[in-house]
Amino acid sequence: MAGVSLKCGDCGALLKSVEEAQEHAELTSHSNFSESTEAVLNLICTICSKPCRSKTESDLHTKRTGHTEFVDKTSEAAKPISLEVPKATDESQEVVDASGSSSQPQEMIAPEVDKKLLEELEAMGFPTARATRALHYSGNTSLEAAVNWVVEHENDSDIDEMPLVPVNTKVEAPKPSLTPEEMKIKAQELRERARKKKEEEDKRMEREKEKERIRVGKELLEAKRIEEENERKRILALRRAEKEEEQRAREKIRQKLEEDKAERRRKLGLPPEDPAAVKPSASVVQEKKTFLPVKPVTKVEQMRECLRSLKQNHKDEDAKVKRAFHTLLTYIGNVAKNPDEEKFRKIRLTNPSFQERVGGLKGGIEFLELCGFEKIEGGEFLFLPRDKVEMAVLNSAGSELNSAIVNPFFGVL
Template identity: 60%
Template structure:
């Protein structure tokens, strides 16, 4: 913009006294020909909305020392200048208010975004916690299921060793755990606890073995025959033919009845003598699966253990 033109400092000072900024005063004087305050003010009126009106122009300023007379300005121009100052002040105030409003809106927007981000983070954390708890619960359930399956498999294997049917025995009579002398025992329908009954059955077979230790073949055959009777009842508790044994039956008499402990072992399993002692009979309501499973285990041990009943009273 420096094209040799100069603005008079005196006119610049007077415009500043009227309230116009220095940059606007110099620009107005430069573009109005630097002739008078009135022309400069009129230029400001015409160009007050120019975007660069408040930019400082690169023009020299002429200082006239000899001229001390104030420039003559009409009242109309003074009023115009006053209106311009008020208008400019009002616009500045409005700009300030708009700026404050923008800052407040921005603050509110940022606050909302932070609040929303916090809410999302809390929700994600809650979902993560729920998922973690669910995974832990599923892991516990899987572990329990593995234990349950292992117990079930062990039960099936035990029944397999006894050649018992793997079916559901929920309809069979079950035993009721009770506490006696600080030991957990199992009561049977006869009022004899299973621990005692198991001991009696084991001792019965030991006696049979000890008193006939010179006839191992017959003893083993007696054990095997008793195991067949026990398995038949355990597999088919509703079949009367397996729950009734004729003592005079030649096969029974030769294999089991020849030994005093043979019929006694069956009586410990729940059989009772009926019809004048001619038969051993197990009433259906006296059938106890746990007793027959224990009997089968004892017989299996007696058959497979060559030292059963020979070394001591405990195997």
């Protein structure tokens, strides 16, 4: 097969003609050329008509522009290469073809481009051939398109060659460039369009944010309502439990009074009281109990009442009250665990820590006295004698203190 290209032995580049080989040698100083049966690729971009001489060029063009569709016209352009440099002949000389008939060679000229755009490109420093080539292949539309084309094709080997087109090729008239006034008007229109689009986008985003804000607000209100409802139910349950506890305590007191009364009648030798006869007086007693509180009788009830009074006397100082309860629980617990240790059964009243935690609060010392502590040495100490240590009383005191600590509504009613 006849050679259809010249291959550079130094870099492997394929060249279409002797002229290209000479230019390549001048640019690179390579001199090792040989004929090759491998044709120089002629890949034409279907979008911008950019010719690519190799797969590397087409890949680079795709990377720069995103164009991926190419038409392979290699077979149309491939023809046996002539190793002789063509001699210059008169344009009017006839060329005889293989069949013996004569034909006039087709005349090639530079394409017509927008002169104003060409002058602007030349003023920017581009050579005339490169500027003409850029305007021709970019569609001769605008200065920006031509500059972009130059940037994309600056590595092309023929970037500075003047493009040629046949004389009889119909060249579309270049689109007239806009005047400065028209350019200003068009730019203003584009800015106005962009502004309106941005305003519409901002309004849409604002509507979305408002919808989200309303949705979140509703969810928060609903969560708050549910939390308040649960809290209300919890408070009602605690108050109901407190009332039931007080009712049970009152019932125990009433039973105790009835038992004591019956015992006194028995000791005096009186007959048992007729329930029907005491019914009216019972209603009176019940009415009095509604308005006059019944004083605690048992020591446990006295302890509970003492703690309740302590909390009510210092209802605005919850932290101090809770600390006093914990301190009292510590004193009682130490005595219960170590009843033989005198240091746990003796408290100095003038101790600053004791005064701050218990002694300074009304009801604190009274509670210890209910547990068996006594003032000695002129009221300087609280002392619990060993023979007066009653574990049942200490355990009851601990239970009442625990109840007062864990019940948040203790002493509220």
